[in-house]
Amino acid sequence: xxxxxxxxxxxxxxxxxxxxxxxxxxxxxxxxxxxxxxxxxxxxxxxxxxxxxxxxxxxxxxxxxxxxxxxxxxxxxxxxxxxxxxxxxxxxxxxxxxxxxxxxxxxxxxxxxxxxxxxxxxxxxxxxxxxxxxxxxxxxxxxxxxxxxxxxxxxxxxxxxxxxxxxxxxxxxxxxxxxxxxxxxxxxxxxxxxxxxxxxxxxxxxxxxxxxxxxxxxxxxxxxxxxxxxxxxxxxxxx
Numbered sequence: 001x002x003x004x005x006x007x008x009x010x011x012x013x014x015x016x017x018x019x020x021x022x023x024x025x026x027x028x029x030x031x032x033x034x035x036x037x038x039x040x041x042x043x044x045x046x047x048x049x050x051x052x053x054x055x056x057x058x059x060x061x062x063x064x065x066x067x068x069x070x071x072x073x074x075x076x077x078x079x080x081x082x083x084x085x086x087x088x089x090x091x092x093x094x095x096x097x098x099x100x101x102x103x104x105x106x107x108x109x110x111x112x113x114x115x116x117x118x119x120x121x122x123x124x125x126x127x128x129x130x131x132x133x134x135x136x137x138x139x140x141x142x143x144x145x146x147x148x149x150x151x152x153x154x155x156x157x158x159x160x161x162x163x164x165x166x167x168x169x170x171x172x173x174x175x176x177x178x179x180x181x182x183x184x185x186x187x188x189x190x191x192x193x194x195x196x197x198x199x200x201x202x203x204x205x206x207x208x209x210x211x212x213x214x215x216x217x218x219x220x221x222x223x224x225x226x227x228x229x230x231x232x233x234x235x236x237x238x239x
Contacts, residue, residue, distance in 0.1 A: 134181075144171075 061067070084091040149156045206212035 057064075080094075081091045084094050155162055206215050
């Protein structure tokens with residue numbers, strides 16, 4: 001009996017030893033499967049979230065990023081202004097202290113390139129540039145606006161039956177400002193290069209406009225060296 005019990009115990013032990021590696025492998029595979037299943041669910045959630053965010057970005061305006069950056073910058077500027085006001089400091093001076101020499105030089109170059117004076121290119125462009133310049137100088141004067149509204153009464157808001165021609169009287173400041181602007185225009189116009197008038201008495205030594213420009217350029221550089229030769233030729237032809 002003792003021998004049979006011992007043999008049975010040895011048999012059970014051998015079976016447990018043979019089954020243990022297989023069960024461990026199975027548990028490892030199940031654990032790995034659960035991990036992969038969890039990662040797949042996480043990837044699906046992240047992918048769905050990214051798709052929703054991409055759809056939101058697609059529905060936004062094309063310049064939304066620049067607008068957002070601009071709004072954030074304005075909020076930060078307002079916060080800095082409040083902090084400087086609480087400390088009793090001048091915000092413009094504090095801001096200038098934070099600007100580096102490199103940034104200042106860069107801004108100066110951008111300012112020069114922003115509105116370059118290209119001169120006269122056409123009447124339409126010149127008129128548009130003058131319009132832009134004049135509109136930038138306009139500053140609303142609420143006191144004169146209120147005074148004019150009181151003086152005009154109901155005619156301040158004209159209708160099709162309202163006659164307002166000749167009722168406006170310009171102020172002395174407005175007239176002086178207009179005169180000053182006209183004088184600046186005349187001074188600036190005098191500096192423009194005008195087309196030279198044709199001289200009938202000048203010698204014709206060219207065959208077309210391009211040749212005339214070339215001859216003038218050659219005369220400017222080599223005229224003093226060829227003046228004597230030219231005079232001898234002219235005297236010879238005169239004889």
